[in-house]
Amino acid sequence: MKAAVYREYSKDPTKVVKIEDIDIPKIKPNEVLIKVEAAAYNYNDLWGIWGEPIKIPLPHISGSDVAGTIVEVGSDVQKLKVGDRVVSHSNLSCRVCYECTSGREFDCSDRLVWGFQTGPLWGGFAQYTHLPEVNVVKIADNVSFNDAAAVSMVGMTSWHMLVGRAKIKPGQLVLVMGGGSGVGMVGIQIAKLYNCTVIATAGNKDKMDKCLEIGADYVVNHREADWYKKVREINKKLGQPGVDVVFEHIGKSVFPQEVALLKMGGTLVATGATTGYDSTIDLRYLFFRGTNLLGSTQGTKAELEDVMYWVSKGKIKPVIDTILPFSDMVQGHVMMAGAQQFGKILTTPQKL
Incomplete structure (x- = not known):
């Protein structure tokens, strides 16, 4: 072979x-x-x-x-x-x-x-x-081999992050960092499957536009120095004190700002750190706000089966x-x- x-x-x-x-x-x-x-x-x-x-x-x-x-x-x-x-x-x-x-x-x-x-x-x-x-x-007969391969690891990882670890609920405000990535694209769709409001970030206009196409309600450019201020402006527009869940895999360059964007009792779930591991946070955000910081990696076979079910129903599109x-x-x-x-x-x- x-x-x-x-x-x-x-x-x-x-x-x-x-x-x-x-x-x-x-x-x-x-x-x-x-x-x-x-x-x-x-x-x-x-x-x-x-x-x-x-x-x-x-x-x-x-x-x-x-x-x-x-x-x-x-x-x-x-x-x-x-x-x-x-x-x-x-x-x-x-x-x-x-x-x-x-x-x-x-x-x-x-x-x-x-x-x-x-x-x-x-x-x-x-x-x-x-x-x-x-x-x-x-996999179901109506799921192509290409779609199945494209969604398997990123879908399972994203499902485990949001459903298994963060335990998202309908109506929450979810910030999906790196919405143009493999996990980010599925993260957007899972959050919308749960009827959440989604703010996505991406690194250029083309990716920002495509995040909106696959379901994000709002999008900002995380490569801009004031990206987190734009997220806060969206929060104010929605009448929200902060985001409920941050879907994180970028790491050092954005981590402190992500923690600060969470509302009281909010949750950050992380599965990677492509810009570096040695980040810092203001610990007052952790204990005064009751912040939940969760790690996540891969997922269970059952979670992959959940993803493939929703792909077969057309609700998650690779x-x-x-x-x-x-x-x-x-x-x-x-x-x-x-x-x-x-x-x-x-x-x-x-x-x-």
Whole structure:
């Protein structure tokens, strides 16, 4: 089979990521073999190629989001069969520890992100891949492989942030930072599914306009120095003392202002820090206002199933920027590094 392999780390993906011929993987008794029809890019694909912030197994196949058809099942597989249309659940955990059996597999001490931390040669950017049965979710016939791959990780992550952790309620005012990102686009749609008022932020006018197209009620440019003042102006217009929930993944450059924008008892839920980790906050906002600061990472298989249900009902619509043939798939890594796309970048391993 064809697979996108790199055998050394580099800041330039075009120098190390090559399409190679390797053997189709042999599955374990609890696994299924998937013919990959679509695979989506994530920022962790770049981290893997860079070897930062952690070193990952080499040689490596990246790719944590795939959708396709099951072509073989292991002897212990019970709920899936050959021919099922499926999408990957990339959170690999032990499933037997206290955290896992409490429904918190994302907190498992043995957790690995499939396609990022796994290997050698175990990821989604290949014509065939394998996963444990417990890490595969069926998709409805009316959900395309492209849409399923595009929404799987970002959808599950966003659902866990807003529904699982922040526990949003109808009528709340939600600030979705980085609305043009993968998680941000789904975050906007989940908040609207819950009948919330959404203020989104984005880094340029094109992305701002597209945030409005997918459901945001208001949008501001978070690259402007006074972006938070514009959010406050919207609050005043709405007669609100602050926002109920901040959906955060940008980090250092905006974190102090985000905390200050929360109303009494408001909640900030964070899943990343792309501009840096070493932020500061005024602790008076924490204890005088009863602020809730929540961390969030990945999500449960059940949360991915919730997302895929709403995709099948047309209430969450994956946004796709570019679909690349597999022979040109390394350009997806280049695009990710440039961060100019709006929507997910996909590659189609069966189409060279």
